[in-house]
Amino acid sequence: MTIYDYLIVGSGCSGAMAAQTLVDKGLHVTMLDVGIEREPSAPTIPDGDFLQLRQDDPEQYRYLIGDKASGVVWGAVGKGEQITPTRKHILAGVDTYIPMDSTTFSPLESLGYGGLGIGWGLQCWKYSEADLKAAGLDSAKMHAAYQTVSDRIGISATDDDATRYTIGNLKRYQPSPAMDRNHRYIYEKYEAKRQKFNKQGFHLGRTPLGLITKDRDGRKGYAYHDMDFYSDNDQSAWRPWITVNRLKQRPNFTYIGNKLVLSFHEKKDYTELKCLDITTDKTVSFYCRKLILASSTLGTARIVLRSLGSGSTRLPLLCNPYTYVPSVQPRFFGKAAEPKKLGFTQLSLFYDADHTNSDASVASLYSYQSLMLFRIVRHVPLNFVDARILMQYLLSSIVIMGIHHPDKHSDTKFLELMQTGSSPTGDALHVNYELSDAEKAVCSQRERQLIRAMRKMGTYSLKKLDPGYGSSIHYAGTLPYSATDEPFTLAESGRLHGTRTVYVADSSGFNYLPAPGLTFSLMANAHIVAESVAKNG
Amino acid sequence: MADDQLTLQAQRFAQYLVHADPTPHAIQLYRQALAQKVPLDAKDTRLLALVDRHPSLLGLVDAALPLLKPYSEVRRRLYLMLAILEASPEYYQSFVPLERPPLYFLVVGLACVRAVCKTILGMLLVVALGAKRS
Numbered sequence: 001m002t003i004y005d006y007l008i009v010g011s012g013c014s015g016a017m018a019a020q021t022l023v024d025k026g027l028h029v030t031m032l033d034v035g036i037e038r039e040p041s042a043p044t045i046p047d048g049d050f051l052q053l054r055q056d057d058p059e060q061y062r063y064l065i066g067d068k069a070s071g072v073v074w075g076a077v078g079k080g081e082q083i084t085p086t087r088k089h090i091l092a093g094v095d096t097y098i099p100m101d102s103t104t105f106s107p108l109e110s111l112g113y114g115g116l117g118i119g120w121g122l123q124c125w126k127y128s129e130a131d132l133k134a135a136g137l138d139s140a141k142m143h144a145a146y147q148t149v150s151d152r153i154g155i156s157a158t159d160d161d162a163t164r165y166t167i168g169n170l171k172r173y174q175p176s177p178a179m180d181r182n183h184r185y186i187y188e189k190y191e192a193k194r195q196k197f198n199k200q201g202f203h204l205g206r207t208p209l210g211l212i213t214k215d216r217d218g219r220k221g222y223a224y225h226d227m228d229f230y231s232d233n234d235q236s237a238w239r240p241w242i243t244v245n246r247l248k249q250r251p252n253f254t255y256i257g258n259k260l261v262l263s264f265h266e267k268k269d270y271t272e273l274k275c276l277d278i279t280t281d282k283t284v285s286f287y288c289r290k291l292i293l294a295s296s297t298l299g300t301a302r303i304v305l306r307s308l309g310s311g312s313t314r315l316p317l318l319c320n321p322y323t324y325v326p327s328v329q330p331r332f333f334g335k336a337a338e339p340k341k342l343g344f345t346q347l348s349l350f351y352d353a354d355h356t357n358s359d360a361s362v363a364s365l366y367s368y369q370s371l372m373l374f375r376i377v378r379h380v381p382l383n384f385v386d387a388r389i390l391m392q393y394l395l396s397s398i399v400i401m402g403i404h405h406p407d408k409h410s411d412t413k414f415l416e417l418m419q420t421g422s423s424p425t426g427d428a429l430h431v432n433y434e435l436s437d438a439e440k441a442v443c444s445q446r447e448r449q450l451i452r453a454m455r456k457m458g459t460y461s462l463k464k465l466d467p468g469y470g471s472s473i474h475y476a477g478t479l480p481y482s483a484t485d486e487p488f489t490l491a492e493s494g495r496l497h498g499t500r501t502v503y504v505a506d507s508s509g510f511n512y513l514p515a516p517g518l519t520f521s522l523m524a525n526a527h528i529v530a531e532s533v534a535k536n537g
Numbered sequence: 538m539a540d541d542q543l544t545l546q547a548q549r550f551a552q553y554l555v556h557a558d559p560t561p562h563a564i565q566l567y568r569q570a571l572a573q574k575v576p577l578d579a580k581d582t583r584l585l586a587l588v589d590r591h592p593s594l595l596g597l598v599d600a601a602l603p604l605l606k607p608y609s610e611v612r613r614r615l616y617l618m619l620a621i622l623e624a625s626p627e628y629y630q631s632f633v634p635l636e637r638p639p640l641y642f643l644v645v646g647l648a649c650v651r652a653v654c655k656t657i658l659g660m661l662l663v664v665a666l667g668a669k670r671s
Contacts (some may be wrong), residue, residue, distance in 0.1 A: 054629055061566060061624035069570035072620045074613050334637030334645075373632045374620040383600035383659075384554060384615050386652035388631070393645045396634040 003270050004030040004254075006533065007288035009261045009303070010295035011035055012115025013519055014506040014526035016240040017149060018292050019247055021530035028252045031244065032286060034111035034278060035257035036092045043067075045086060047233055050226040050370045051339050063230050064372060072374070081467070082371060083119055084229045090118040097260055097278065098302065099423050105319070105433040107470035109298055111260070116296060116473060117240035117519075122344050123364065124155050124208040125516035126168045130358030131406075136481035136511040137525060138492065145524035146170060153238040153523075154212040154219070161194060162205025164357055165350045165516070174213045176206040176346075177222050180338055182329055182367040182399050183346040189457040201353040202453050207345045207364060210238040210520075226370045228343035237344075259284070262425060263306040264291055264502060271501050281424055290533055293496075294505040294526060297475040298415070301508065302429055304479060305417040308487065308498065314414045315488060318407045318477030318513040319433060319470060321443050325401040326368075326376070327454060327461045332397035343370050345402070348516075351450050361405045361446040362515045363454070368398040379465070399459050403450055404472055404515040405443045410436065415478065433469045474518050476507035493536065494529030505529040542589070543568045549592045550618040553599075555631045559622070566621045571614070580667060581610040587666065594662065600652065601659030 008019050011033040022029045043062035046053065053060055065071045066085030073081055083090060093111045100107065110116045126146050132139045150170055157167045158176040167173065179187065190197060190204045197204070214221040219242070220234035232239055247253040259275040262283070273286045293300045301315050345364040352360035368376065373391055376398070380387040407413075412434040420428045435443070451461045482489035485497045490509040496502045505526040507518050547567040551559035559567070577585070584602075588595045588611060602612045623632045 051633065054633060055626055058562075058626060060626065061621065064624040065620045067569075068572070069566065069617055069620060072570070072617055074616065075608060334639075334641050335634065336636035337634045372620070372623055374616065374623050377619065378616055381603040382649075382652040383596060383603075383655055384612075384619055385596065385599070386648045386655075388554070388619065389648045390645055390652075392632060392634055393637065393641070 001287055004288040006290045007032060007286065008292045008294055010115060011113055011240055011244050012296060013117045013240050014522050015294035016243040017523040017526040018294055018505040018530040020152065020243055021527050022534055023247055023250055023253050025534050026252060027534060030254045030256060032256050032259045032261055032275065034093065034260050035113040036089050036111050037113045038089050042086060045227065045231040045233060048225065049339055051337055082229065086230045087119050097424060099428040100431065101418055101428040102431040105431040105470040106468050107298060107475060108473045109296065114239050114241035120519055122210040122237055123517040124210050124520040125166055126170060127514050127521050128357040130356060131514040134512040136509065141528050142524050145527045148527055149520065149523045153210050154216055155208055156211050156213045157208035158206035160205040162203040162348060162350055165203055165360065166205050166348060167208050177211065177213050177342050179346050180341050180367050182332065183365065185329060185331060186347060186457045186459060197453065201351055201355060203350045204347055207348045209344055211344060212236050224340035224342060226341040226343055229370055261303055263303060266499055266501060276424060289501065291502045292505050292533060296506055297478050297508045298429060300504055300506055301415055301478040302417065309417060314416045315478040316409045317413045317415050317431065317433060318409065318510065320407055320472040320474040320513055320515055321405045321435060322472035323403050323447060323464055323466050325403065325451060325461045325464050327399050327401060327459045328394055329397045329399060329459050331458060334393050335396040337369060337396060341369055349450060349453065351446055359406050360515060361403060363401040363403045363450045366400045368395065368400055401454060403447055405446060406515045407513040409477060474513060476510040476513045476518060479504055479508040480511045481509045493532040503529055503533050540568060543571060546589065547618060550615055551622060553595050554619055555622055555628055560625060560627055563621050563625055567618055570617050577610050583666060584609065584611045596655055597659035597662050600655035601663040605660060605663055
């Protein structure tokens with residue numbers, strides 16, 4: 001029987017960061033993961049600019065819409081609409097191995113190699129002091145950890161009017177990528193009336209991204225190919241698999257794939273993990289001295305509930321309410337497509353009505369090009385011929401606002417494990433997620449304010465699309481940090497109360513979920529938890 | 538549906554959508570995408586039969602469906618063909634934004650007026666078709 005020293009569950013953003021922290025200390029680390037990779041038959045994407053490939057490449061359908069048009073999604077607006085055929089493995093195996101039972105919540109989960117980080121939008125926002133405190137995170141440790149993570153993955157950012165909402169006092173980063181014309185236009189409009197906007201609680205700034213703009217560590221600086229939704233060819237965008245692949249070269253790191261961790265059981269000298277081998281559907285055991293769960297909030301909740309829960313155990317849940325608003329800039333009607341673009345968000349507009357730098361809502365702004373015309377045409381209530389003519393004319397003017405709101409715990413947001421014979425694990429996660437009328441009213445009011453502010457920046461909303469709860473892909477708060485030794489809570493070190501050797505390194509511990517995307521914060525937290533695991537021997 | 542019928546349907550849909558014949562490759566992709574059968578309800582069966590029998594009515598049916606039956610199979614198939622055409626270099630000019638002269642907004646405005654008229658006529662047609670058979 002092999003007893004591993006440090007066993008990390010999951011290869012996503014938090015698993016990769018926790019692993020690197022421990023490996024850098026010379027400790028022996030093993031990563032257990034399902035780790036579904038792109039199919040070998042998946043198309044190879046040639047290097048080149050999006051518009052050039054569209055004109056030249058006869059095989060483009062393979063990565064743009066998928067073989068058999070499998071990437072052409074039909075039906076109501078839902079989760080993962082922007083997932084392109086080359087990133088479809090992010091969803092592989094999910095319905096089979098981690099089924100969800102919910103009429104109110106439709107999350108995106110992943111068993112892919114790199115987890116949800118495969119399709120991460122790269123936003124690297126730091127939480128403010130007030131938000132860190134509300135989330136139950138140690139602000140001094142988090143500030144240091146943000147810098148560590150930034151140094152590891154490479155971040156591009158700008159010190160501007162929104163700095164206190166975006167990067168705070170982060171020191172080392174590369175310059176932001178150049179903005180496209182739609183964003184430059186918004187930025188100029190904002191700058192012209194900046195003081196007025198600030199007075200009303202609006203702050204606009206460049207979005208910090210996990211994207212390098214200059215070559216470093218064997219990765220290429222961003223080349224403005226606008227293929228970000230399809231390809232990681234130059235590795236300018238950081239993905240967890242980049243770190244895990246590099247760790248695999250180190251002698252004190254082992255990666256074991258095809259294993260879905262089901263539960264753990266602490267024994268006197270070690271912890272036993274029961275796993276499902278997805279190649280055989282048989283249960284196998286692994287043994288370790290220290291266990292670090294980093295399989296995303298919902299995945300970790302499943303493991304903890306199977307290990308320690310009774311049938312009726314309910315865990316709380318946090319998820320940023322999300323809506324998106326396609327908008328147009330009349331100035332760019334009928335303009336030719338712009339070469340050398342960036343598919344990621346370029347600007348963030350914060351709405352902080354009471355100027356406290358806490359509990360703000362944020363709109364991420366994207367211009368629309370490389371996700372193709374057909375995806376947007378289906379939302380136009382006209383026949384396809386005229387809708388195509390109209391949208392081809394408007395496409396260069398389209399800006400999408402993705403609006404996130406903060407979230408707090410409440411009795412109507414919870415999850416529990418239900419037994420079911422139809423799943424290889426014997427269970428499914430049941431989630432109930434509902435906002436109160438008061439919460440809905442706050443979200444609507446803020447959305448109206450943000451839409452109004454964008455109008456003053458020459459960007460007019462067309463409609464508000466509600467993709468449903470869970471679509472923000474930001475989940476947290478199932479095992480909140482607690483100073484007392486209550487079950488299903490975490491100690492400050494990340495240790496699961498009631499256990500001696502089980503730690504949680506993802507966002508399960510957050511007591512509050514600020515609106516800015518959580519990924520940078522959960523990576524910083526994973527580093528802190530790993531430091532704490534190492535310190536405790 | 539037989540391959541021949543699907544080929545014919547692909548040709549009609551492409552002609553309707555971009556006023557051009559589909560390449561053999563686009564037809565092949567369309568057939569592959571529809572290889573997996575989906576169950577059709579009675580209304581979709583009638584609508585598909587109608588546009589196959591009377592291709593000239595396709596525009597009216599397409600115009601009515603976003604409001605009357607947004608997830609109709611007819612609309613799904615048109616959408617599939619639209620995506621296939623967009624992902625083919627031959628139809629690049631029909632999809633990628635092009636520099637337009639200032640007065641081009643009149644063309645777009647006309648398309649919108651035409652679209653609204655088609656919607657009204659199309660809704661009358663589809664409702665009448667439904668009423669006649671129900």
